[in-house]
Amino acid sequence: xxxxxxxxxxxxxxxxxxxxxxxxxxxxxxxxxxxxxxxxxxxxxxxxxxxxxxxxxxxxxxxxxxxxxxxxxxxxxxxxxxxxxxxxxxxxxxxxxxxxxxxxxxxxxxxxxxxxxxxxxxxxxxxxxxxxxxxxxxxxxxxxxxxxxxxxxxxxxxxxxxxxxxxxxxxxxxxxxxxxxxxxxxxxx
Numbered sequence: 806x807x808x809x810x811x812x813x814x815x816x817x818x819x820x821x822x823x824x825x826x827x828x829x830x831x832x833x834x835x836x837x838x839x840x841x842x843x844x845x846x847x848x849x850x851x852x853x854x855x856x857x858x859x860x861x862x863x864x865x866x867x868x869x870x871x872x873x874x875x876x877x878x879x880x881x882x883x884x885x886x887x888x889x890x891x892x893x894x895x896x897x898x899x900x901x902x903x904x905x906x907x908x909x910x911x912x913x914x915x916x917x918x919x920x921x922x923x924x925x926x927x928x929x930x931x932x933x934x935x936x937x938x939x940x941x942x943x944x945x946x947x948x949x950x951x952x953x954x955x956x957x958x959x960x961x962x963x964x965x966x967x968x969x970x971x972x973x974x975x976x977x978x979x980x981x982x983x984x985x986x987x988x989x990x991x992x993x994x
Contacts, residue, residue: 812840813850818912820905823896823928824851825912826884826921839919841886842944851923855882857944865934865941870959870968870976872931873985875899877992878953880926882946890936891915893969897957900927901993909966914941927994929957933968933976955992958985 814827826847830839840846848854865871873895875881885894897909913935914920924930932941959966959982970976985991 812843812846815850818910820896820898820903820908820910820928822923822925823898823910824923826850826923828919828921830919841921842884847884853923855946857884857946859945859948861943861945863941865939866977867934867937868970868974868977869934870931870978871982873897873929873957873959874931875927875929875955875957875994876947876950876953877955877994879947879950880994881949882926883924883930883943884921885914885924885930885932885941885943886919886921887914887916888940888942889916890934890939891917892932892934892936892939892941894922894932895930895966895968896922896924897929897964897966898927899929899955899957899991899993903927906993907964907988909964911966911968929955931959931982933970935969956981956985957991958987961985961988963988 812829816825828839894914895911898905
C-alpha cells in the first residue's frame with residue numbers, strides 16, 4: 806500500500822510499522838533539491854510524533870556488512886538514508902508481542918533513489934554496502950547505550966535474510982558483528 810502524504814510517498818512493508826519514505830525531489834538541468842527531513846511531514850506521513858536526539862554518519866567500502874544491532878534499553882527508532890552509493894538495508898522485528906516477530910524487511914537505499922527507511926524501536930538493524938563506497942546517515946530517537954546492545958547474527962538460518970551477496974563473496978565485518986548471536990540465543994524485547 807502506498808499513499809502520497811504532503812511531500813512524502815510512504816510505502817508499507819511486511820512489518821506493519823516499518824515504512825519506506827520517499828521525499829519529493831525537484832530537479833532540472835542544474836541538479837536537484839529535496840527536503841530530507843521535516844518534523845511535520847514525518848508526523849503526517851507516519852502518524853508518529855518522534856523526537857530525534859542524535860544524527861550518525863558512516864562511511865563503508867563495498868561488501869561491508871554492519872549489524873544487525875538493537876538495544877534492550879534506550880531502544881532506538883532510526884530514520885536511515887544513503888547520501889553516497891547504495892546499500893541493502895535490513896530491519897528484523899525482535900519485539901516478542903509484535904505480529905511480525907522474527908520477520909525481516911530489506912530495501913535498497915541509494916543516493917539516487919533518495920529512499921529512507923523508518924525502523925521503529927525494538928528492531929535489529931543492519932546494512933550491506935552494494936556500491937564501491939557508501940555514506941549512510943541515520944537519525945535516532947534515543948542515545949546509544951552500548952551496555953544493552955545486542956548483535957544478531959547476520960546469517961542466522963531461522964531469520965534467513967536474503968542478502969544480495971554475489972557467489973563467492975564474503976561480507977567484510979568487524980569482530981562484534983562476526984560474533985553475532987543466533988536468533989534463538991539473542992534476548993528479545
